[in-house]
Amino acid sequence: MVEIVMQRRKFVQLAGAVSLAGLAGCSGGTDDGDFPSSDLRIVIPYSEGGGSDMYARQIGGVLEDETGEAITLENHEGSGGMIGVQEVVNSSQEGHDIFTHNLPTIALEHMQQDIDIFDLDDLRGQTIAVYATDVRMTVKNPDLDVETYEDLIDIQDEIDYGTPGGTEMGILQKADELHGFVPNNHVTYDGGADAAAAVASGELDIASAPEGNFEGPIESGDVEPFFVWASSGSSIYEDVPTIADDEMGGFEEFDWLSETQRAFWSSPDASDETLEWWEDALEDTMTSDEMESWSEETGSPIQFDGRDDANQAFEDAIEGMEEDIDIDEL
Numbered sequence: 001m002v003e004i005v006m007q008r009r010k011f012v013q014l015a016g017a018v019s020l021a022g023l024a025g026c027s028g029g030t031d032d033g034d035f036p037s038s039d040l041r042i043v044i045p046y047s048e049g050g051g052s053d054m055y056a057r058q059i060g061g062v063l064e065d066e067t068g069e070a071i072t073l074e075n076h077e078g079s080g081g082m083i084g085v086q087e088v089v090n091s092s093q094e095g096h097d098i099f100t101h102n103l104p105t106i107a108l109e110h111m112q113q114d115i116d117i118f119d120l121d122d123l124r125g126q127t128i129a130v131y132a133t134d135v136r137m138t139v140k141n142p143d144l145d146v147e148t149y150e151d152l153i154d155i156q157d158e159i160d161y162g163t164p165g166g167t168e169m170g171i172l173q174k175a176d177e178l179h180g181f182v183p184n185n186h187v188t189y190d191g192g193a194d195a196a197a198a199v200a201s202g203e204l205d206i207a208s209a210p211e212g213n214f215e216g217p218i219e220s221g222d223v224e225p226f227f228v229w230a231s232s233g234s235s236i237y238e239d240v241p242t243i244a245d246d247e248m249g250g251f252e253e254f255d256w257l258s259e260t261q262r263a264f265w266s267s268p269d270a271s272d273e274t275l276e277w278w279e280d281a282l283e284d285t286m287t288s289d290e291m292e293s294w295s296e297e298t299g300s301p302i303q304f305d306g307r308d309d310a311n312q313a314f315e316d317a318i319e320g321m322e323e324d325i326d327i328d329e330l
Contacts, residue, residue: 045084080109095270104317130305134210159205229258
C-alpha cells in the first residue's frame with residue numbers, strides 16, 4: 001500500500017471564523033454542519049501509475065484546494081479493485097472515506113469473483129459522481145490490410161490480438177467470439193497502454209482497450225483506429241466507424257459495456273447530507289479552471305455527472321450485467 005498525505009491548505013482568517021465548507025462553496029455537511037470532522041481519504045483500488053491512479057491524484061489535489069481539507073490518497077490494489085472497495089465499505093468512517101472505481105467494472109468483478117465480504121446493494125445510492133468516460137476502441141497496425149469486420153474474420157488464424165486483462169475485456173472478447181472472430185493468438189497485457197505499444201511495435205496486429213490508451217500511438221501514426229465499441233461513436237475520433245455499423249458487425253447488444261465511466265462512491269454509512277457535501281465539492285473540483293487546463297494538456301477527458309445520473313449509471317450497469325452476461329461462460 002502506498003500512502004500519500006497531501007498538505008492542508010492554509011487559509012487566512014479575516015474577521016471572525018470562516019467555515020471551510022463556506023470557502024469551498026459547498027452547501028452540504030451533516031445537520032449540525034460539522035462534516036468533515038476528520039481528515040478525508042480517497043482509496044484507489046489499483047496500483048500506482050495507471051489511469052485510475054492518475055485521475056485520483058489530480059482530482060485529489062484540486063479537491064483539497066477547493067475544500068481546504070486534508071486528503072489522504074491510498075492505493076489498495078488487488079482482485080480487480082475489490083480489495084480497495086472492501087476497504088471503504090468496511091471502514092465505518094461515516095463518509096470520510098470514498099473510493100474510485102469504474103462502471104461497469106465494479107459490478108462485473110463483484111459478480112465474477114462471487115464476492116461475499118460486501119454486497120453490491122451496500123453501494124446502491126452511494127455513487128457520488130461520474131467524472132470521466134472512456135470509449136473502448138479497437139486499433140490495428142498500419143500494415144494490416146483490413147477494412148471491415150469480415151476482413152478481420154477472414155484472417156483471424158494469421159493475426160495476433162491483444163487486450164488488457166480483466167472481466168470487461170473478457171466479455172468483449174466473448175462478444176467477438178459470438179460474432180465469429182476467434183483469433184488464433186490472443187495476448188493479455190497489464191494495461192491498455194502496453195497493448196497499444198505492442199501494436200505500435202509490430203508485436204500485435206490489433207488490440208482493444210479504452211481509447212485514451214491509443215492517443216499517442218495514433219498521433220504518431222504507429223497505430224490506426226479500426227472501430228469503436230460504442231454505437232454512439234467517439235467524441236475524440238468522430239470519423240472512426242462503430243461496431244454498430246454494418247461493415248463492422250452491426251451489433252449493439254454489448255453497447256452498455258462499450259464505455260468505462262470513472263466514478264466515486266462513499267461508504268454505506270454516509271448520510272445524505274454527507275453525500276451532498278461530496279457532490280458539491282466534486283462539482284466545484286471538476287468544473288474548476290485547473291481541472292479543465294489539466295484535461296486539455298493531457299488529453300484526459302473530464303466531466304461531472306452528479307448523484308442522480310451517477311446512481312442511475314450504476315443501476316444500468318447492474319441491470320445490463322444481469323440480463324446479458326453469463327459469467328460462468330467467460
